[in-house]
Amino acid sequence: xxxxxxxxxxxxxxxLSSACRLAKAGKKVLLIEQHNLPGGxxxxxxxxxxxxxxxxxxxxxxxxxxSRGEVYELINVDYGIPINWVPVPDLFRSxxxxxxxxxxxxxxMPHGRQAFADKMELYAPGNREAMxxxxxxxxxxxxxxxxxxxxxxxxxxxxxxxxxxxxxxxxSYAPMDVLTALKFTxxxxxIMGTYWSYMAVDLYRLSSxxxxxxxxxxIDGGAYITEHTSHQLTTGLLEAFRRFGGESxxxxxxxxxxxxxDRACGVRTTQGTVYADHIIWNxxxxxxxxxxxxxxxIPERELKLANARKFSARMFVVYVGLNKTAEELGIKDYxxxxxxxxxxxxxxxRVGKMEKIRSTAALCYNIANPNIGPLGTCQMSFTMAYxxxxxxxxxxRDYVNLKNEKAREILELYERAxxxxxxxxxxxxxxxxxxxxxxxxxxxxxxVYGYEAAEWDNCMARMMSIDxxxxxxxxxxxxxxxxRGDGYSEALxxxxxxxxxxxxxxxxxxx
Amino acid sequence: MSLKxxxxxxxxLDMLKFSKMPDVRERAIAAAPANPLPKAYASNAxxxxxxxxxxxxxxxxxxxxxxxxKTFVLKSESGKALAPFRAGQYISLGVKIGxxxxxxxxxxxxxxxxxxxxxxxxxxxxxDDGFVSPYIHDHxxxxxxxxxxxxxxxxxxEPIRDCKKVLALAGGSxxxxxxxxxxxxxxxxxxxxLTIIFGSRTEEGIxxxxxxxxxxxxxxxxxxxxxxxxxxxxxxxxxxxxxELIEKYSAGEAVTIFMCGPQAMYEFLDREIEKLCYDFKYVxxxxxxxxxxxxxxEGYPEEIRGxxxxxxxxxxxxxxxxxxxxxxxxxxxxxxxxxxxxxxxRSGECGWCRSRLLKGEVFIPEKTDGRRFSDxxxxxxxxxxxxxxxxxxxxxxAEYLNLE
Numbered sequence: 001x002x003x004x005x006x007x008x009x010x011x012x013x014x015x016l017s018s019a020c021r022l023a024k025a026g027k028k029v030l031l032i033e034q035h036n037l038p039g040g041x042x043x044x045x046x047x048x049x050x051x052x053x054x055x056x057x058x059x060x061x062x063x064x065x066x067s068r069g070e071v072y073e074l075i076n077v078d079y080g081i082p083i084n085w086v087p088v089p090d091l092f093r094s095x096x097x098x099x100x101x102x103x104x105x106x107x108x109m110p111h112g113r114q115a116f117a118d119k120m121e122l123y124a125p126g127n128r129e130a131m132x133x134x135x136x137x138x139x140x141x142x143x144x145x146x147x148x149x150x151x152x153x154x155x156x157x158x159x160x161x162x163x164x165x166x167x168x169x170x171x172s173y174a175p176m177d178v179l180t181a182l183k184f185t186x187x188x189x190x191i192m193g194t195y196w197s198y199m200a201v202d203l204y205r206l207s208s209x210x211x212x213x214x215x216x217x218x219i220d221g222g223a224y225i226t227e228h229t230s231h232q233l234t235t236g237l238l239e240a241f242r243r244f245g246g247e248s249x250x251x252x253x254x255x256x257x258x259x260x261x262d263r264a265c266g267v268r269t270t271q272g273t274v275y276a277d278h279i280i281w282n283x284x285x286x287x288x289x290x291x292x293x294x295x296x297x298i299p300e301r302e303l304k305l306a307n308a309r310k311f312s313a314r315m316f317v318v319y320v321g322l323n324k325t326a327e328e329l330g331i332k333d334y335x336x337x338x339x340x341x342x343x344x345x346x347x348x349x350r351v352g353k354m355e356k357i358r359s360t361a362a363l364c365y366n367i368a369n370p371n372i373g374p375l376g377t378c379q380m381s382f383t384m385a386y387x388x389x390x391x392x393x394x395x396x397r398d399y400v401n402l403k404n405e406k407a408r409e410i411l412e413l414y415e416r417a418x419x420x421x422x423x424x425x426x427x428x429x430x431x432x433x434x435x436x437x438x439x440x441x442x443x444x445x446x447x448v449y450g451y452e453a454a455e456w457d458n459c460m461a462r463m464m465s466i467d468x469x470x471x472x473x474x475x476x477x478x479x480x481x482x483x484r485g486d487g488y489s490e491a492l493x494x495x496x497x498x499x500x501x502x503x504x505x506x507x508x509x510x511x
Numbered sequence: 512m513s514l515k516x517x518x519x520x521x522x523x524l525d526m527l528k529f530s531k532m533p534d535v536r537e538r539a540i541a542a543a544p545a546n547p548l549p550k551a552y553a554s555n556a557x558x559x560x561x562x563x564x565x566x567x568x569x570x571x572x573x574x575x576x577x578x579x580x581k582t583f584v585l586k587s588e589s590g591k592a593l594a595p596f597r598a599g600q601y602i603s604l605g606v607k608i609g610x611x612x613x614x615x616x617x618x619x620x621x622x623x624x625x626x627x628x629x630x631x632x633x634x635x636x637x638x639d640d641g642f643v644s645p646y647i648h649d650h651x652x653x654x655x656x657x658x659x660x661x662x663x664x665x666x667x668x669e670p671i672r673d674c675k676k677v678l679a680l681a682g683g684s685x686x687x688x689x690x691x692x693x694x695x696x697x698x699x700x701x702x703x704x705l706t707i708i709f710g711s712r713t714e715e716g717i718x719x720x721x722x723x724x725x726x727x728x729x730x731x732x733x734x735x736x737x738x739x740x741x742x743x744x745x746x747x748x749x750x751x752x753x754x755e756l757i758e759k760y761s762a763g764e765a766v767t768i769f770m771c772g773p774q775a776m777y778e779f780l781d782r783e784i785e786k787l788c789y790d791f792k793y794v795x796x797x798x799x800x801x802x803x804x805x806x807x808x809e810g811y812p813e814e815i816r817g818x819x820x821x822x823x824x825x826x827x828x829x830x831x832x833x834x835x836x837x838x839x840x841x842x843x844x845x846x847x848x849x850x851x852x853x854x855x856x857r858s859g860e861c862g863w864c865r866s867r868l869l870k871g872e873v874f875i876p877e878k879t880d881g882r883r884f885s886d887x888x889x890x891x892x893x894x895x896x897x898x899x900x901x902x903x904x905x906x907x908x909a910e911y912l913n914l915e
Contacts, residue, residue: 002828036853036865036908044883046862047665049791051883136514161526166516171529181516232885239889249827251853251908270911271827290548300545308543314554323792392553396560396595397627400700404670411671426672427792438558445552456539461532468533 004030004247006278006502007267009254012040012441013488014479015282016237017495018502020079023244025503030274031238031246032267034253039234040282040441040479041448042488047428049374050321053381054432055448056230057198057335057363058088058223060214061489069221071489074496080243081236085224088368091116093333094194095417096341099358103417104341107191108333111222124187133182134192138216141167141209148463167209171460175211176203176344193344194337197361198487200313200385200449202344207458210485225368230488257281257292257475264297264474277509278502282479282495284311284444285470297472305469309457311447312486313385314434316357318407321428326366326378330420334367338417352388357409360384377427382410389445391434399435407431450481459485476502562661563594565605568631570655577711577718580636580684581648582620587629588656595626596662598695599688599769601798602631603660603855603863608646610849612910615643616798616856618687618771619662620719622694631659634718636684663855666769666797668692668701673767674793678760679707680752680780682772683718688797689771690719697730706734706760710752710772712741736760752776754783771797798858799879801840805898808876815874815900823904824850825869835903841873841894845907852894853910859896864907868892871903 008019011033019031037043041055061069062085068077075081096105107123109116117131144164148155160168170178175196179189195215196203203211226232238248249271257279258266266275281288286306289298322329339347339359347359366378373379394402411423434446441448453459462469462483470477480486482494551559572584587593596619603616621632638644666688668677679689686709695701711717714737723735738748738756748756757768768789770780777796784794802808806816815837822844824831835844842864845852855863859879868890875882879896886892894905 036863044885046860046881046883048795133514133516137516140514157530165526166514168529169516169525172525172532178516228884228888231883232888235885235889235891247828249909251910252827253911271909286548290550295547301540303545303548304543305540306548307546308540311552323790389552389554392557394557396557396592399557399561399595400597408671423671425792427790429669429672434554435558435561438555439562442555444555446554446558456532456536458532461536465533465536468537 002030002272002274004028004274004276005506006030006280007032007274007276008280008282008478009267010034010040010282010479011038011234011238011248011250012282012479013042013234013237013491014482014495014498015040015280016234016241017074017492018280018282018478018499019241019246020237020244021496021499022502023241023246024079026245027503027506029241029246030276031241031248032252032254032269032274033248033250034442035440036251037231037234038238038248038250039230041437042230042234044229044231045430047319047321047430049377050379050428051229051231051373052319052321052379052430053225053229053365056225056233056488057361057383058218058225059085059488060217060221060223062224063221067221069217071492074492075233075237078496079237079240081233081240083233083236084227086227086369088223088225088334090334091218091223092194092335092337094191094337094339096190096339097413097417098340101416105190109191109194111219113219116219120188120191124185124191126185127188130182130184130188134184134212135216137166137170137178137182138212140164141170141212142216144168145209145213170208173208174204175206175208178208178212179203190341196344197337197339197359197385199453200387200486201452201454202348204345205454205458207453207460210453210459225365227369227371254292257288259294259297262297262473264472278474278476278506280476280478280498280502283442283477284450284481285477287442287444288477293475299471302470302472309451310454311389311443311445312449312452314387314389314391314446315432315437315448316384316386316391316406316410316434317432318382318410319379319430319432320381320411320422320426321373321377321379322422322425323377323427324425325376326364329378329422329425331364331367331378331380331418334364336362336414336418338362338413348387351384351386352390354390354393357384357406357413360410360413362414380422382414384410385449386434389434392445399433403431403433448480449486450479453485459483560592561594564661566593566659566661568593568657568659570651570653570657571630573651573653576634577684577720578716580634580718582632582634583651585631585633585657585659590629592629593626593631594661596623597667598623598691598701599667600662600664600691601688602633602662605658606643606646608643611846612849612851613643613846614854614857616663618691618797620687620690622691622698623700624694624698634684634687636718660855663861664798666771666795668703670702672792673703674765676704676761676764676766677706678757678766678768679705680757680768680770680772681707681709682752682776683711685770685772685776685797686718686723687771689769690722693723693726693730693733696732697726702732704732706736708736708738708748708752708756708760710738710740710776713739714742714744714747751779752783754786757783757787766793768794769796770794774800774803798856798860801843801857801895802876802879805838805874805876808878810877811874812900815898820871820899821902822899823870825904825906826850826852827909835899837874837899839898841892841897841899841903841905844899845894850907851910852907854895857895859893862893864894865891866894866908867906869904869906872900873897873903874900
């Protein structure tokens with residue numbers, strides 16, 4: 001019988017980070033992964049001369065030397081992975097283009113507080129004070145979160161009220177409420193709201209704190225990517241895990257989580273059964289409950305929670321390798337958010353249907369990282385997220401044509417918005433639909449962001465409920481479906497947090 | 512000036528609202544039904560039909576094709592549809608010969624329409640010095656069950672990328688992906704103009720002659736030009752497929768070139784196509800296959816030729832000690848030793864066999880090095896395209912397919 005201290009199922013960002021956290025603490029850890037690569041969606045693939053990034057647009061919380069962010073501290077310092085982070089030149093460009101092809105707004109925002117505020121004043125005059133107050137609120141909220149996490153989940157209400165009153169006041173509101181309270185003009189709100197598509201929830205239903213943290217961190221620390229795709233990051237994480245003494249099995253699928261009475265005790269896999277007192281599942285809890293766990297061990301509350309939640313961000317991505325350089329094609333921006341620039345609640349509704357594609361986050365990797373591919377080429381990706389499982393209704397027979405039709409729509413949208421011609425220069429193209437994400441990662445509906453972090457289930461509420469959720473002995477969940485929600489930074493940090501929680505339980509159990 | 516935000520109507524109660532968030536959340540959870548959870552969702556179910564890891568088929572019919580090939584009609588065991596494919600894609604099939612578990616990939620040469628009826632066609636050419644094709648020719652019988660992969664590979668028409676006119680350069684049994692494309696055009700699955708320039712030794716040896724003629728007769732978008740190397744006959748081009756023939760049949764139009772055939776043909780055509788100065792964008796070829804003469808490849812360490820090395824293989828908690836020849840891909844050493852190692856393309860491209868090299872040196876010909884950048888950085892190899900150059904220690908992922 002093979003017995004481990006912990007078994008981590010799934011080598012996505014969250015699983016890898018949990019596995020590293022436990023193995024670094026000297027625990028005997030087995031990591032199993034159904035695919036033959038680590039990373040889940042955080043990966044890469046080869047086509048012809050190109051290696052394509054699968055998912056990463058940008059990471060916050062890396063920071064600069066002297067003021068490093070949380071993710072840098074975790075990856076480079078704590079796990080000791082020598083990732084060379086490549087800075088993204090500007091924060092973003094955003095083009096609002098209406099259905100008739102008319103450009104309504106076009107703005108490019110830099111990182112750095114002063115530069116961002118100055119540029120804001122240029123595009124949306126009269127927001128100096130709002131910007132200054134935004135920074136104050138960001139600083140206060142960041143300090144409050146640091147205090148809360150240092151207080152081990154039981155912060156003093158008195159301290160919170162005294163030192164972080166604004167944080168408490170805005171904490172239960174949505175980003176749009178806070179932008180209004182800060183007296184941003186409508187034009188400025190359009191700029192401040194650009195990142196909503198990274199959360200795939202409109203600005204009326206997100207946690208303002210998580211949104212402000214993301215925007216503030218990006219303005220302060222800038223955005224980063226890895227030098228050689230996400231595969232470098234996740235292979236690096238796996239390497240660190242091995243260095244800490246961890247064991248990993250690839251191409252091995254979990255078939256059942258085994259229980260002894262009401263406690264998880266092992267995993268039946270395609271390569272035999274393995275045992276541990278702690279199982280960490282890097283996947284969607286709904287899928288684990290439906291397929292991996294005996295019904296009797298699921299508490300009614302967890303079943304209700306699973307029923308109450310919605311999956312988030314079913315991705316559609318077009319990857320292209322072009323046989324001309326970005327310069328030759330007149331491409332100057334790393335990332336451009338293209339959308340009609342409507343109210344975010346309306347845009348969210350639109351991506352709940354199989355409509356003509358009107359919005360995308362378009363990237364040209366070479367702008368940030370000139371050495372990513374072969375000389376004389378550049379590579380791009382175009383992403384949009386569906387808010388419902390609309391691809392689930394597509395017939396097998398229609399799939400290829402629809403995929404190509406949607407790919408053409410998204411490429412033509414980019415060409416219309418920027419004036420750059422790219423389609424004639426496509427040397428390689430790959431299109432990922434929600435089915436593709438289902439195929440490689442088994443996420444429900446191809447939704448790579450876990451659960452929608454909206455309204456009652458926003459990330460702030462989740463973090464405050466962390467001790468109430470998933471009280472199943474010996475079983476924890478990590479990754480994008482976790483308390484901090486989606487995104488690379490969040491999954492990596494959640495992985496570490498879940499690992500720490502398991503270490504805490506192990507200490508209590510006297511191991 | 513300190514910040515004093517005013518937000519919401521309830522003012523002072525905002526803080527209370529904050530601390531009540533977990534309770535609000537509990538109420539939302541309590542109000543939800545406790546229904547059993549779906550085992551799968553619509554997109555997941557479709558993805559499983561489109562990309563099954565493995566499929567089980569039964570040989571329904573075997574017929575000779577040309578002088579040294581056989582076509583196998585495979586039917587799904589369940590009678591239901593097989594996974595759809597893009598014309599030009601291949602399947603990898605698992606074969607157990609003695610104690611050896613191995614795989615081979617074959618292009619799907621039927622119409623994509625037939626997959627919906629539960630039928631695939633593959634054509635296997637007999638390689639006299641081969642290991643698997645003689646076994647298949649001798650042993651496979653109607654009624655036999657086979658385990659095959661989902662359709663794989665990237666040699667297919669992409670309307671956004673490729674020219675409206677495609678020149679398909681085929682050698683011998685390399686016609687198979689283009690047979691699939693011809694059917695796909697006829698049956699409305701693809702829309703492009705396909706001219707197949709098809710090299711065979713003799714008229715008699717032409718694979719799929721009848722089927723190609725039939726499709727070309729009813730479909731104005733499919734054209735076939737036969738090129739015979741060993742015979743000179745009216746109505747046939749003579750010699751090898753050359754730059755001149757490519758120019759002649761592209762007739763001044765922009766073309767995308769697809770190639771499928773033996774390695775010697777690729778090497779010859781690479782030089783021919785170079786004369787025409789085509790950009791990478793316009794030239795695509797099928798899997799190269801395992802390199803048979805590593806000693807003729809650039810950078811080969813001559814001193815290892817003919818040598819045998821010891822390999823320690825770690826796989827899902829097990830350890831094996833096996834011998835490995837420097838003249839064969841490492842994957843073959845696994846298979847000779849009876850290990851079950853994953854593989855599909857066997858050409859260094861798909862990465863299905865990706866393994867971690869823990870100790871030792873391998874020789875990887877550049878032509879079939881399809882690794883990711885960081886795999887090179889972190890010491891991963893594709894054993895199907897890596898030749899042992901010293902004693903080795905490797906960690907190999909599992910293969911969870913069970914062949915009886």
